[in-house]
Structure formats: structure tokens, C-alpha cells
Amino acid sequence: MQDKPLKTVLIVGCGYIGGRVAALLAAEGHDVSAVVRSRQSAEKLAESGAMAVCADLDRLPTDVDWGCQAADIYYFAPPPIEGQQDLRMRAFLASLPASLSVRRFVYISTSAVYGDCHGAWITETQPLQPTTPRGWRRLDAEQQLQAWCEKQAAQWMILRVPGIYGPGKLPLERLRKGTPVLRETDAPYTNRIHADDLAAICIAAMQSSSCNQVYNVSDGHPGNMTDYFFRVADAAGLPRPPEVSREEAQTVLSAGMLSFLNDSRRMDNSKLLQQLGIELRYPGLDAGLQHCFGN
Numbered sequence: 418m419q420d421k422p423l424k425t426v427l428i429v430g431c432g433y434i435g436g437r438v439a440a441l442l443a444a445e446g447h448d449v450s451a452v453v454r455s456r457q458s459a460e461k462l463a464e465s466g467a468m469a470v471c472a473d474l475d476r477l478p479t480d481v482d483w484g485c486q487a488a489d490i491y492y493f494a495p496p497p498i499e500g501q502q503d504l505r506m507r508a509f510l511a512s513l514p515a516s517l518s519v520r521r522f523v524y525i526s527t528s529a530v531y532g533d534c535h536g537a538w539i540t541e542t543q544p545l546q547p548t549t550p551r552g553w554r555r556l557d558a559e560q561q562l563q564a565w566c567e568k569q570a571a572q573w574m575i576l577r578v579p580g581i582y583g584p585g586k587l588p589l590e591r592l593r594k595g596t597p598v599l600r601e602t603d604a605p606y607t608n609r610i611h612a613d614d615l616a617a618i619c620i621a622a623m624q625s626s627s628c629n630q631v632y633n634v635s636d637g638h639p640g641n642m643t644d645y646f647f648r649v650a651d652a653a654g655l656p657r658p659p660e661v662s663r664e665e666a667q668t669v670l671s672a673g674m675l676s677f678l679n680d681s682r683r684m685d686n687s688k689l690l691q692q693l694g695i696e697l698r699y700p701g702l703d704a705g706l707q708h709c710f711g712n
């Protein structure tokens with residue numbers, strides 16, 4: 418396997434982050450094939466210069482054509498919404514023909530694989546103890562990918578990503594509705610990354626001279642989730658949402674939101690910054706929100 422990044426790139430799951438990665442790579446002169454599920458997303462992609470491949474990982478045909486012979490693969494498709502396994506990752510890996518030569522995978526996983534760390538600072542050596550099916554599915558995907566790469570002598574990079582925010586990806590709808598948040602003193606630690614920084618990190622991971630590594634991806638400034646909603650509300654000129662106790666939260670918040678409130682951890686991003694040589698454009702929420710609101 419050669420170590421130099423290939424010019425042909427396959428982005429599996431080319432949405433909010435994939436679109437940014439595709440645009441950056443197209444500008445560097447790469448040939449980008451991008452997998453999406455819907456025709457609508459495929460049409461949108463065509464405008465960015467990427468070649469869209471429309472395929473549903475839940476229903477792959479046996480003879481799917483990924484549109485390339487050799488590729489660096491960015492895998493950004495989310496797992497299914499149920500179960501403890503990532504059957505989409507399984508189907509995708511099984512669909513890769515022996516004739517397709519893969520140099521390296523970059524996979525966006527999530528920090529949910531660590532489970533609840535009771536607010537502790539954690540590095541990549543933290544034991545993996547997911548507390549939600551969402552976390553287990555991601556751990557399953559990480560393990561499938563590593564096993565496949567070992568068998569095929571391909572390289573991998575796993576990015577454990579926390580909350581992604583950026584233009585068009587802020588909880589404004591929720592704030593407009595006045596959906597309550599957990600009382601700040603009860604709110605768990607959360608970590609964040611701006612979408613533009615994440616896109617640059619994905620490319621750095623693909624082009625790095627190191628490989629087969631896991632990285633915590635974060636802007637290095639964890640905060641609590643309530644403070645996040647307050648700061649977004651302030652930046653958007655919206656009223657701050659009402660605070661509720663943990664007990665009240667059980668009745669007024671969605672199961673999805675509650676699952677995020679049970680894990681608390683602070684991600685140490687030193688390995689990311691040092692080993693991949695990343696200089697974050699938005700190393701804190703204030704800078705990131707200023708960018709989102711065009712200030």
C-alpha cells in the first residue's frame with residue numbers, strides 16, 4: 418500500500434460534513450465520488466463538482482458500482498437508528514469488490530463510545546463503555562472497520578467526534594419553540610467542533626504520514642449543554658430557554674435529548690493537535706458563533 422494520498426476519493430455519506438470535504442478536495446484537484454441515499458441530495462451534489470453515486474446502504478444491490486478502481490475512503494454515513502450494530506457499515510464493507518484498491522479509510526465515529534465519564538478529562542486511552550445503543554452501534558462500526566482493514570492491509574483513522582455545529586446547524590428551531598433545558602448546575606459536560614474545522618481534520622487524517630490511529634476531535638473547550646443553548650440564544654437574539662430539574666426533564670424532553678444528558682466527559686484534543694498538526698480556526702464557541710452569524 419502506498420502512503421501518498423490517492424487522487425481518487427470516495428465519500429460515503431456526503432451531507433453537511435462530506436459536502437465540505439468534497440469541496441476542499443475538488444479544489445485540490447481530486448476526483449471525488451460521493452455516495453448519498455436520495456436523488457435530491459445527489460442533484461445538490463452535482464453542483465459541487467463531485468460525482469454523485471445514489472445508493473441506499475440499507476438496500477445495496479449485489480453489483481453496486483462505486484465509480485472508482487482505487488480510492489481513499491471517507492466514511493461519514495450514520496449507523497441505522499436502531500440496534501446495537503452498524504449494519505450499514507457491514508453492508509458497505511461487504512460490497513467492496515476485490516478489484517477496488519483501498520489505501521485508507523477515515524471514519525467519523527462519535528464520543529458516545531466512551532459512555533459516561535462523570536465529567537473527567539479523557540484521552541483516546543479511556544476505556545470504551547457506551548451507555549446508549551447509539552454508542553454501541555458506533556463501537557461496532559469502529560471494530561468492523563479495523564477488522565476489515567487488517568484483513569485487506571488497508572489503513573484506517575478513527576475520529577471520535579462530539580457535537581458538530583456550524584452555519585445552518587444550530588438548535589435555532591428548538592430555541593424558537595422555547596423547549597426547556599436542564600438546569601445549568603445539573604447539566605453534563607459536552608464537547609463541540611465547528612464543521613469547517615472538522616472537515617479540515619478529516620482531510621488531515623487522510624493525508625497524515627501516521628495511520629491506524631484514533632483521535633479525540635474537539636475544540637478543546639468543553640462546556641455544559643445548558644450554557645451552549647444559552648450562548649446560541651444570545652448570539653441569535655432569541656430568548657434563553659427555561660431551565661428544568663432532572664426530574665422534570667424526564668417528562669418534557671425527548672428520549673433522544675435525554676440520552677445525551679446522561680453522559681458527561683471533557684475530551685482532551687492534544688493528540689489531534691500535535692500528531693495531525695491541526696490549527697483550529699474556531700478554538701472556542703465565541704469564535705465559532707461569530708462565524709455562524711456572520712459577525
Ligand SMILES: NC(=O)c1ccc[n+]([C@@H]2O[C@H](COP(=O)([O-])OP(=O)(O)OC[C@H]3O[C@@H](n4cnc5c(N)ncnc54)[C@H](OP(=O)(O)O)[C@@H]3O)[C@@H](O)[C@H]2O)c1
Nearest residue numbers: 430431432433434453454455458473474493494495580581
Ligand atoms: N450531528 C452531530 O453533532 C454529530 C456528532 C458526531 C458524529 N456525527 C456523525 O458525523 C457524520 C457526518 O455528519 P453530517 O452532519 O455530515 O451528516 P448528514 O448531513 O446527515 O449526512 C449524512 C449523509 O449520509 C447519507 N446517508 C444516510 N443514510 C444513508 C444510507 N442508508 N445509505 C446511503 N447514504 C446514507 C445521507 O444521504 P441523504 O442526504 O441522501 O439522506 C447524507 O449524505 C454522521 O455519521 C453523523 O452521524 C454527527
